[in-house]
Amino acid sequence: xxxxxxxxxxxxxxxxxxxxxxxxxxxxxxxxxxxxxxxxxxxxxxxxxxxxxxxxxxxxxxxxxxxxxxxxxxxxxxxxxxxxxxxxxxxxxxxxxxxxxxxxxxxxxxxxxxxxxxxxxxxxxxxxxxxxxxxxxxxxxxxxxxxxxxxxxxxxxxxxxxxxxxxxxxxxxxxxxxxxxxxxxxxxxxxxxxxxxxxxxxxxxxxxxxxxxxxxxxxxxxxxxxxxxxxxxxxxxxxxxxxxxxxxxxxxxxxxxxxxxxxxxxxxxxxxxxxxxxxxxxxxxxxxxxxxxxxxxxxxxxxxxxxxxxxxxxxxxxxxxxxxxxxxxxxxxxxxxxxxxxxxxxxxxxxxxxxx
Numbered sequence: 001x002x003x004x005x006x007x008x009x010x011x012x013x014x015x016x017x018x019x020x021x022x023x024x025x026x027x028x029x030x031x032x033x034x035x036x037x038x039x040x041x042x043x044x045x046x047x048x049x050x051x052x053x054x055x056x057x058x059x060x061x062x063x064x065x066x067x068x069x070x071x072x073x074x075x076x077x078x079x080x081x082x083x084x085x086x087x088x089x090x091x092x093x094x095x096x097x098x099x100x101x102x103x104x105x106x107x108x109x110x111x112x113x114x115x116x117x118x119x120x121x122x123x124x125x126x127x128x129x130x131x132x133x134x135x136x137x138x139x140x141x142x143x144x145x146x147x148x149x150x151x152x153x154x155x156x157x158x159x160x161x162x163x164x165x166x167x168x169x170x171x172x173x174x175x176x177x178x179x180x181x182x183x184x185x186x187x188x189x190x191x192x193x194x195x196x197x198x199x200x201x202x203x204x205x206x207x208x209x210x211x212x213x214x215x216x217x218x219x220x221x222x223x224x225x226x227x228x229x230x231x232x233x234x235x236x237x238x239x240x241x242x243x244x245x246x247x248x249x250x251x252x253x254x255x256x257x258x259x260x261x262x263x264x265x266x267x268x269x270x271x272x273x274x275x276x277x278x279x280x281x282x283x284x285x286x287x288x289x290x291x292x293x294x295x296x297x298x299x300x301x302x303x304x305x306x307x308x309x310x311x312x313x314x315x316x317x318x319x320x321x322x323x324x325x326x327x328x329x330x331x332x333x334x335x336x337x338x339x340x341x342x343x344x345x346x347x348x349x350x351x352x353x354x355x356x
Contacts, residue, residue: 023305130148219276238262
């Protein structure tokens with residue numbers, strides 16, 4: 001009887017290792033696809049530059065920057081100052097929004113929650129609109145968007161907190177209320193703006209990487225990657241939180257502390273991404289679901305898988321946005337066109353896997 005028990009344990013251990021190895025292979029494959037996609041995307045654009053020239057320019061800047069002055073100025077500007085930072089930012093935003101979506105869905109135990117549920121998008125839109133209509137108030141539009149995105153989450157969290165606890169339902173309702181208030185404020189800004197400012201507000205709200213610079217990359221990438229690594233490190237805590245507050249306390253995990261940490265980090269990531277590139281919807285809703293369908297419910301694997309899938313998805317959408325027509329299409333339109341049918345597909349065909 002004891003031998004049978006040992007055999008069962010061995011077979012279970014082997015099975016676990018097999019499944020975890022398979023999940024690691026999936027993540028490795030996605031990482032390769034993301035890197036390869038980024039390398040290919042740099043070579044694409046309305047202005048044709050040969051592939052050897054593209055990589056020669058990048059290699060010169062990376063390994064012998066003193067020789068950068070000898071490069072063709074136009075091609076150097078297109079590759080190094082426009083395409084390369086744009087691809088890096090696209091990957092970073094895809095990673096950030098996807099992981100934020102996975103964190104929100106785990107904390108709120110709701111598969112339809114996305115990073116903008118606490119009013120981040122409305123707050124950021126108001127901050128950006130305020131910066132566009134009254135440019136003397138903020139140093140930059142990004143700063144205004146970030147400030148009000150963070151403020152909206154702070155107000156929602158404060159409004160929802162009662163007697164030392166933050167019920168999930170109350171927090172979601174508070175987010176809807178704060179989001180509605182900021183949406184109304186955005187409408188006021190549109191009413192007060194002139195034609196040029198109104199056009200700029202509308203384009204900002206549709207999202208895009210048109211104006212990405214190396215300064216945006218230097219600011220956004222460290223914040224997003226450090227926050228994502230921390231959230232991934234505590235992925236097993238998110239597994240416990242997903243079981244419910246009472247179960248988490250029974251297992252020795254303080255749900256209030258870890259919900260606060262997760263929400264602050266996810267909001268920070270969302271706010272800095274939105275302030276840099278505008279509102280890009282659906283990514284934070286779609287990618288966690290796709291990752292969960294492939295890797296199962298364990299957030300230790302869902303978080304990195306969603307991050308990699310988000311990076312691939314944004315690269316794909318951004319390439320379509322800037323190459324499909326001569327005039328660039330806002331990426332928010334592309335993500336919405338692809339995202340809406342995908343969500344319908346999930347709701348209709350994968351109902352049991354998503355909702356249990």
